[in-house]
Amino acid sequence: MNGNNNFFDNIEKQTKVNKEDIFKLAASVQNANLKDEKVLRQLIQQVALLAGRPVSKDKEEQIVKAVVNNNIPADLSALGNLFKK
DSSP states (O other): OHHHHHHHHHHHHHOOOOOHHHHHHHHHHHHTTSSSHHHHHHHHHHHHHHTOOOOHHHHHHHHHHHHHHOOOOSSSSHHHHHHOO
């Protein structure tokens, strides 16, 4: 468990997002219907709020279309790049 704590502590330091908030977000996503655009848009806004980074309507639309069309990057690095564009 110590390795997991270090992992989440590092994420918390790098992102300034409380690890408890990360756990809550992960729990809420577990059973979420990501094909439901309303649910997906709420999730995008929740992540943006946690990260303290605004997501434009255009960027939100791009993310929604990518998820709904199963056009999701295979790894976290590529997923991160989707948010940076």
